Amino acid sequence: MITLRLGPADLARIRFGSRPHPVGTAILASQTLRDPALAARMPDLAARAQAASASTAALRHLLPARGLLPDFLTPYSGIDSVAAGIESIRATPRRRITAELTETYANLPPSLWRRRLVAADPEVLDLLMAAVHRYFDEVLAPVWSQLTLTHRSHVEHRARTYARCGVDGLLSELHPAIRWRPPILEIDSWWSAELSGNGEGLLLIPGPFAGLRPRVLVPAGGPVLLVYPVQILTKRASTSIDPLAQLLGGTRAAVLRQLAEPGRHTTTELSRRVGVSISSASEHAAALRAAGLIDSERSGGAKVHWLTPLGVHLLAGDVRPPTGLLG
Structure with missing residues (x-):
């Protein structure tokens, strides 16, 4: 208990x-989907993880199957x-890598690669990072x-x-394994510890791959990170008709869906991803912004776009909070 x-x-x-966080999510997923009970709740993902097992073997060997993970592998x-x-992981000081992995490996059998x-060792770190990248892909x-x-x-x-x-x-309803007894x-x-906030606040991360228990990271000079389990929002059964395209038009629907993907979405990037001209991407973004589905701001020489809450709910297929997310 913490x-x-x-x-x-x-x-x-x-x-x-x-x-x-793409890398943090991949690290947690690579552990969570090794648990048969948790994998059974996400059979499609578990099947993909099994299919990728040969190319991501370094993850299974170098990271424990359950429990504590080294904090440097889930960076801010x-x-x-x-x-x-x-x-960001590669920039971790060597002393921190050694300290955190020594604790992580305390109850695991030693091996050459773990040592x-x-x-x-840069070569083994490269091996691990390549496996993380393949796992995500x-x-x-x-x-x-x-x-x-x-998440949204x-x-x-x-x-x-x-x-x-x-x-x-807010704090009383996060998760059954989290209890708010002010100010505790x-x-x-x-793991167990008695901790105090450092005045930097609390960063909450709903994590479909957090596992059975919430995870806590307490960095120096930053907010306490709390990752707690939630269920993945399930898609509605697919049909031959795309209702979003019927509502918005095919290209505009593609632009909106692209904004749910990771990364920084500029007008130029949207045009490249969707396969339209920059002027067309700008026009579609303007229409979506006028409908309240996206927001945009100028950043340097580019215009950056992101989904609004209304856009999130439209893509989710339901304007109500999905009950499957409250676990």
Whole structure:
């Protein structure tokens, strides 16, 4: 059990992650889908993970099948892409890699590759990062927009809880393994500790691959990170008719769906991904913005676009909070 004492400064700075972290999600998924009970809840993903097992074997050997993972493998930065997340991991100081892996491997049998990774051997770290990249591409990429919508729908639902019930209501309803007894947050996690917030707040991450228990990361000089389990938003049964395309038009629907994918979505990037001219992408974005489905802002020489809550719910196929996200 972790007890986390939150002071006024922490309670004033509670926020949610803006979107799923590609590398962090891949690391957690690679562990969670090794648990037969958890894998049975996500059979399609589990089947893809099994099909990718040969090319991602380094993940299974170098990371434990359950429980604690080294914090440096779930970084705060590098959220924009798999490559950015991997670069963030590569920038981890050698001393931290050694310290965290020594603790992680305490109850695992030693091996040459584990010893080399504890020593921050660049060759073995490269092997692990290549396996992470392949795992994302082969297992998660086909459902990344679905995972993004799960995250955003859950955050929007919790935001409404906060608006109605304040901090007490938000923290009381996160997950059955999380209990709010002001000013203490009790978390039934994989390890035990008595912690205090550092005034940097609490960063909440709804994680379909968190596993059976919430996960807590307490970095120096940053907010406490709390990843807690939620269920993946399930898609409605597919039909030969695309209702979103009927509503918006095929190209406009494609632009909206592209905005649920990971990355920074500029007008130029949208035109490339959807296969239209830049001027056409700009016109479609303007129409979606006028309908309240996306927001945009100028950043340097580019215009960047993202989904609004209404756009998230339209893509999710239901304007109500999906009950499957409340687990």
